[in-house]
Amino acid sequence: MLSDSITLSPANWTRIGEYGRLYQTAYNMYAQIVLQKIDNQTRKQFEARFFQLEDKLYPWFIRGPVYQSALHSAFKSxxxxxxxxxxxxxxxxxxxxxxxxxxxxxxxxxxxxxxxxxxxxxxxxxxxxxxxxxxxxxxxxxxxxxxxxxxxxxxxxxxxxxxxxxxxxxxxxxxxxxxxxxxxxxxxxxxxxxxxxxxxxxxxxxxxxxxxxxxxxxxxxxxxxxxxxxxxxxxxxxxxxxxxxxxxxxxxxxxxxxxxxxxxxxxxxxxxxxxxxxxxxxxxxxxxxxxxxxxxxxxTTGYGGAIGTLEMSASTSKVCGPLLHLDNSGNPLWFNGGLGSRTPSYNIDLHIPEYWVTESAGDKRVKWDLKSMPYCLHGVLNAPENHTHGRINKLTDAQHKITQKMVDLWIEYFQQ
Missing domain, CATH: 3.90.550.10 (Spore Coat Polysaccharide Biosynthesis Protein SpsA; Chain A)
Known part of the structure; x- marks a missing residue:
């Protein structure tokens, strides 16, 4: 192994990839040695060289107080x-x-x-x-x-x-x-x-x-x-x-x-x-x-969306709020960014989840409005399944009960 010659430089991503693949090959070989319970001089020699490589590239386990190596950690999890x-x-x-x-x-x-x-x-x-x-x-x-x-x-x-x-x-x-x-x-x-x-x-x-x-x-x-x-x-x-x-x-x-x-x-x-x-x-x-x-x-089969409030005009409809992700059945699964100010404040700037919109295409037909926070995704309310732009839906009663609990807790924790 070439552990002595390894130099981590952000100027050479090709070399970083090569180091990662070198370690991956050695890791997989060592895993097989351990799983097959091989215990001989060859194992000891390989193990010593492998630990040198891990110490050079990824020293967090091998120099830490708990695990012998990354593989040891994986087996113990x-x-x-x-x-x-x-x-x-x-x-x-x-x-x-x-x-x-x-x-x-x-x-x-x-x-x-x-x-x-x-x-x-x-x-x-x-x-x-x-x-x-x-x-x-x-x-x-x-x-x-x-x-x-x-x-x-x-x-x-x-x-x-x-x-x-x-x-x-x-x-x-x-x-x-x-x-x-x-x-x-x-x-x-x-x-x-x-x-x-x-x-x-x-x-x-x-x-x-x-x-x-x-x-x-x-x-x-x-x-x-x-x-x-x-x-x-x-x-x-x-x-x-x-x-x-x-x-x-x-x-x-x-x-x-x-x-x-x-x-x-x-x-x-x-x-x-x-x-x-x-x-x-x-x-x-x-x-x-x-x-x-x-x-x-x-x-996931889908792309990013938004969950929040519906804004409509004569020419457009959009949902403004945090970034939403769906499960593979097309139902809202999670979103991030919280519901507003993430530190206690008199003005917590709440985003109320009522509607959600998802991208349908993952290409230039998608229209996001990035002029202010939170971002807004344009779409059509109750669009047909074959619609190739954003599709807007209202939360079900069950989903709304969950988001209302989120809002109530956010107010309890953050409203001064």
């Missing part, structure tokens, strides 16, 4: 659960999300990850620990982390540190209209062990990234550029500026660990600043890692 990260600032948002998860009947255990005592104050830890089925975990007690980050960088590290095999990584402001257990039951997840959600379709170059994202993919996944797992990518065909949304990501750690590790690498120094200059935060890094290693993943 079990069951299914929800993982989220939060700091002091959004602890109340996390409480709202967890309370709603229990309200809609989710029984999944929840681990809340933070990084160091200064990240999440003692009073907020106490508040969250009192919620049913919640465990708080300091990332530094599981992984080797020299310096804590305070943002989306922590999300893939939270997956690594979790005790669950089947991990549902959610943002602290993600709200579900159905129990999230349904994601683990989706055929695409069962088949692949990974599941991602598409982002809204915005014109290529909307946020100034444009071709840079496609070029990064071409480099990091160079052997597979003409055979990507997601071969209808809007970014690669320059139809859209964004591809994936990371408010919810599902992973089976036993099957996807090399992709989880590469995702974490892309969200850490010395690579993350270069990554974030091309993509918005962590959103595309999950997809990039899977394509770079050609590790299968499932995708």
């Amino acid at each position: 079990n069951s299914a659960g929800i993982v989220m990260t939060t700091g002091t600032k959004y602890a109340l948002v996390a409480k709202h999300t967890i309370t709603m998860l229990r309200h809609i009947g989710s029984k999944l255990p929840i681990q809340i990850m933070y990084c160091g005592e200064s990240d999440l104050t003692k009073s907020k830890r106490l508040m969250l620990s009192e919620l049913p089925g919640v465990e708080l975990v300091d990332l530094k007690n599981i992984l080797n982390i020299d310096k804590c980050s305070r943002g989306w960088e922590n999300k893939p590290f939270a997956v690594m540190a979790s005790k669950f095999r089947h991990v549902l990584l959610i943002d602290s402001d993600t709200l579900f209209l159905q129990p999230p257990e349904t994601i683990f039951q989706m055929p695409e997840y069962v088949k692949t062990g990974a599941f991602l959600f598409r982002d809204r379709t915005l014109a290529d170059g909307t946020f100034g990234y444009g071709e840079k994202r496609a070029e990064m993919m071409r480099q990091i996944a160079m052997p597979f550029t003409n055979n990507l797992i997601y071969n209808n990518s809007r970014i690669m065909s320059l139809k859209a500026s964004d591809e994936m949304e990371s408010g919810v990501v599902a992973w089976d750690k036993l099957r996807a660990m090399p992709a989880i590790l590469l995702t974490s690498l892309l969200n850490s120094n010395p690579l993350k600043n270069s990554v974030y200059s091309v993509v918005y935060g962590d959103k595309e890094t999950y997809w990039l890692a899977h394509e770079a290693l050609h590790i299968p993943f499932g995708l």
Whole structure:
């Protein structure tokens, strides 16, 4: 192995992809050695070289206080659960999300990850620990982390540190209209062990990234550029500026660990600043890692939508509100961004979920209004199934009861 010659440089994404695939090959070989209980000198020699490689590329487990290696962590993980990260600032948002998860009947255990005592104050830890089925975990007690980050960088590290095999990584402001257990039951997840959600379709170059994202993919996944797992990518065909949304990501750690590790690498120094200059935060890094290693993943059949209030005029109809995602039956599943101001305030600027709209095409026929927040998606109310633009629907009575509970809780927690 070439661990001695590895240099992590954001100037060479092709080389980063090669390193990831080198580790993936070694990881798979080592997994077979362990599973077959081979115990001889050859194993010891391979193991020593493999650990050197992991220490160079992904040192978080091997230098940490709990696990011998990433594979050891994957084998020790079990069951299914929800993982989220939060700091002091959004602890109340996390409480709202967890309370709603229990309200809609989710029984999944929840681990809340933070990084160091200064990240999440003692009073907020106490508040969250009192919620049913919640465990708080300091990332530094599981992984080797020299310096804590305070943002989306922590999300893939939270997956690594979790005790669950089947991990549902959610943002602290993600709200579900159905129990999230349904994601683990989706055929695409069962088949692949990974599941991602598409982002809204915005014109290529909307946020100034444009071709840079496609070029990064071409480099990091160079052997597979003409055979990507997601071969209808809007970014690669320059139809859209964004591809994936990371408010919810599902992973089976036993099957996807090399992709989880590469995702974490892309969200850490010395690579993350270069990554974030091309993509918005962590959103595309999950997809990039899977394509770079050609590790299968499932995708929703639909695209991004909006949930909120209906605005109508003589010439147009649109729904304005947070970004909505559907299940594979076309029903509202989750949205993120919360319902308004995420810190207590006299004016909490509530978004009331009453209607929802979804993209039908995932191309230029979709019309988003980005002039102000929240964004609005144009559509037609009660459009026929073959309609190729946005389709607007009213929440059912059952869905409205759930969103009304969300609103009531938001007012209780945030209205001063």
